[in-house]
Amino acid sequence: MMGGDPLLSGFEDPEEFGFETRAIRAGQPHDARTGGVVTPIAMATTFAQDAPGSPKNGYEYSRTGNPTRHAYEACVASLEGAQFGFAFASGLSAEDAIFRQLPHGSQILLGNDAYGGTFRLIDSVHGKKSGLANAAVDLTKPSEIEEAWTPDTKMVWLETPTNPLLSIFDIRKISEMVHQLGGLVVVDNTFATPYLQQPLALGADLVVHSATKYIGGHSDLVGGFVATNHESFAEDLVYIQNAVGAVPSPFDCYLALRGLKTLPVRMDRHCENAQRIVEVLSSHPAVEQVLYPGLKEHPGHEIAASQMRNYGGMVSFRVAGGQPAAERLVTSTKVFTLAESLGAVESLIEHPGVMTHLSVAGSALEVPDDLVRISVGIESINDLESDLIHALDQVA
Ligand SMILES: Cc1ncc(COP(=O)(O)O)c(C=O)c1O
Known part of the structure; x- marks a missing residue:
């Protein structure tokens, strides 16, 4: 146009x-x-x-x-x-x-x-x-x-x-x-x-x-x-x-x-749910590190605060126990669907190293093998929290 x-x-x-x-x-x-x-x-x-x-x-x-x-x-x-x-x-x-x-x-x-x-x-x-x-x-x-x-x-x-x-x-x-x-x-x-x-x-x-x-x-x-x-x-x-x-x-x-x-209302809910999921992840022993720009300790937090209205619906985290634990985790959820893609109303979970980012293996963009990425949807936050806690408990 x-x-x-x-x-x-x-x-x-x-x-x-x-x-x-x-x-x-x-x-x-x-x-x-x-x-x-x-x-x-x-x-x-x-x-x-x-x-x-x-x-x-x-x-x-x-x-x-x-x-x-x-x-x-x-x-x-x-x-x-x-x-x-x-x-x-x-x-x-x-x-x-x-x-x-x-x-x-x-x-x-x-x-x-x-x-x-x-x-x-x-x-x-x-x-x-x-x-x-x-x-x-x-x-x-x-x-x-x-x-x-x-x-x-x-x-x-x-x-x-x-x-x-x-x-x-x-x-x-x-x-x-x-x-x-x-x-x-x-x-x-x-x-x-x-x-x-x-x-x-x-x-x-x-x-x-x-x-x-x-x-x-x-x-x-x-x-x-x-x-x-x-x-x-x-x-x-x-x-x-x-x-x-x-x-x-x-x-x-x-x-x-x-x-x-509905982009504005969906994004508001994605952000709200992601914030709650970040809190769950941050306090669970199966999680080594949470990557989310809304966290005060995230290295880009202040820049994000200056150029973004809110911090979004995408959350990544590193799992204690490496790739085997990460792979077990992503196959243990029921409300979060194991699938590629992101940004839709339903919550998705994936292992970037063998899924969305397989093509960067061996390059300067290679991702850690204990990384899990989730796209937090707009379902009931209670369902999302209990699903994730149940899966994390399996690998803790
Ligand atoms: C950040 C980002 N940019 C571009 C693309 C490519 O878009 P598409 O899959 O619609 O070709 C993707 C796909 O996942 C993406 O996550």
């Missing part, structure tokens, strides 16, 4: 409305024909034209542009404080659209903790096939950026909080430094969502999402998103979105729009 198209705007001036209102209404005018308050799922793949090359309402072919997708793009762009927003078929295809912009032989600096699939895409796909070099940097020490910077470095890529170690990086400080060096900063905002953190306002150039997670929120769609205020980067993204064609279906766009309407 390129900015300024009046068709796409649910309000005259969306920015004057609060976040919760925009989550429900931005980009979603009432249906012009029926007055319906829900954006229709526009299944048409092609649109009638008045004359060759002259579409009636701006739409010609659904890969290039689709009304349901545009409503969704306008909504997320508004929530991220962005002029431009683009939906993709997955988080990884959204990331891929960004890496394709980098000239051959570029280098990218990557935070030393990130989703395994992001590392695989940079290192194995773009690294080996398109000459994109990468280096992992401890972004909690921004001076490492300066040391690692080369004339070919174009971009710093970071998650905050990171997946799965929940490290926190200072978006303001990193953006300032990278801009002085002449590069761009990309923030993967999947864990925080725009409700908890808005990276563009903190200085980042691009925001990326796996919309599969909190944006969808119900484990029933795979999607990705890029938002930016850089017009020239937006022009390149809209070109790649159409030319490569990794676009989400209209039905997935509808599901994402539906998910967004």
